[in-house]
Amino acid sequence: MRYIIIGAGAVGGTIGGRLHQHGHRVVLVARGAHLAALRADGLRLAAPDGVATLPVPAVGGPEELELHPDDVLVLAVKTQHSAALLDAWAARPVAGGGTAGERLPLLCAQNGVENERLALRRFRHVYGVCVWLPSTHLEPGRVAAAGSPLSGILHIGRYPAGRDAVAERIAADLTASRFDAPVSDDVMRWKYAKLLSNLANALEAVGGPVRGALRLALAERAVAEGEKVLAAAGIDHPDRAEQQAVRGDRVTLLPIEGEERGGGSSWQSLARGAGDIEADHLNGEIVLLGRLHGVPAPLNDALRRLANSFAREGRAPGGLPEADLAALLEG
Template identity: 70%
Template sequence: MRYIIIGAGAVGGAIGGRLFAAGHEVVLVARGAHLAALRDGGLRLAVPDGSLTLPIPAVGGPEAVELRPGDVLVLSVKTQDSTALLESWAGRPVAGGGTAGEELPLVCAQNAVENERLALRRFRHVYGMCVWLPATHLEPGRVAAFGSPLTGILHVGRYPSGTDRTAERISADLEASAFLAPVVPDVMRWKYAKLLANLPNALEAVCEPVEGEESRGLYRRVIAEGRAVLDAAGIAYTPPEEERRVRGDRIRLLDVEGAERGGGSSWQSLARGTGSIEADHLNGEITLLARLHGIAAPVNETLQRVANAFARERRAPGSMSASDLLDLVGRRARH
């Protein structure tokens, strides 16, 4: 199986780098300065036990890859970038006949819960992946992953449900590449639990460090509100104790030489000044479900709106006080 990693940032770079280092065939798909650096010097993957320089082939898009049977497409971009990429890859011909959308498996190695639905409109064989992989895209060509002794936990399953031989083979390859990759028949239950865990990403991105009681209170409220909305919608999610049992002591977060962890994915988007953030598909998912079911979600709605404004205006992460954010939440709740 050859793995084509569409989006070789923090998560995609770590997955592709570990697979390549374990002897699997990999192609990285990137753009701009990151693509140029990958072509010039390979992927530099910094991990707790050292740094790897990996000469992985890198391309700028589907037109530069001759697809073949046995390829696995791994989509690893933010949800707001999924639709255009899915469209550009689905119609590409596969050697021997057919198109990628008809013939090849596509794995959504992404946060949020919308990607799989977007993919299933264009791809026949879609797999969800619940990603727990602490990593950072440091600079063009360089990614750091902080987990040890395993790099991450990647639950895999067919979408909308079930397992098959392809999921088992992907899992086996990942588990031979420094990951724990359980094959599960209910992958979306795991992804909805990850959605809950990701709801504070926007809080971390826009607000001062979560240290004071106001910030900690907001942290608790955003998750409690998310649980209440999922419960009202009748959507199942893995309970925290089950997640902790799977994770156990398999992964510890360690320092990586020359790399600071910084914040989560939303914080990283603001720090890099990308102009976009995934709040519409994290907090925005809760906002949508709350509106559909006629209940209030003022914390998630406020965080969605504020995070989008930060990204649009390219404001620095952590530049809003918890008090100001609480004031906005209160206004939204009274509206």
């Protein structure tokens, strides 16, 4: 198999880098300064055990590659960028006939629960990946993966449900590349659990690290809203005890020399000045489900709107005044 990583940021760069390190064929897909750095100097993968410079091939898009039947596409971008990329890649021809959308497996290694639905409109063979992978991408050409002894846990399964030989083979490759990669018959169950944990992403992005009584109370309320909404929608997910039993001590965050770990994926979007953020597909998913099932989610709606405002205005992460944070708790 050749793994084509569409979006070589924190998650995609770590997955692609680890696969490359362990002997698998990998192509990274990136853009702008990140692509230029990857082409010039390779991927610099920083981890607790050191920094490796990896000569992974990098391209700017599907027009630069000839696709083959043994290719695996791994989508690892934020949800707001998924549709355009799925359109571009699904239409590409595959050697021997047919298109990528008809013939190639596509993995959604992303937060949220919308990407798989978007992909299934365009691809016949879609797989969900629940990503528990502490990683950072703030500098062109460099990603940092702080997990040890494994870099992360990647549940994988067919979408909407089930498993097959392709999932098993991909999981085996990931397992041999410093990941725990359980194959699940219901991968979306795990992705809804991850959605709940991601509801604090917007809070961290606008209000700073989620610690201290005020921020912890806000995070707990956002998750409580989410749990109530999922219950009303009849959506099952692993509770915290089941999640912890799976994680165990497989992935422990350790310091990386020369690397200061900032925040999660939404925080990183603001820190990079990306101009957009994934809150519409995290907190916004809870707001949407709440409206469909008659359960209000006011805090998640407020966090969604604040995160989008910060992204549009190019504001630095963590800049929301303490009084405004307190007002969210009182609202």
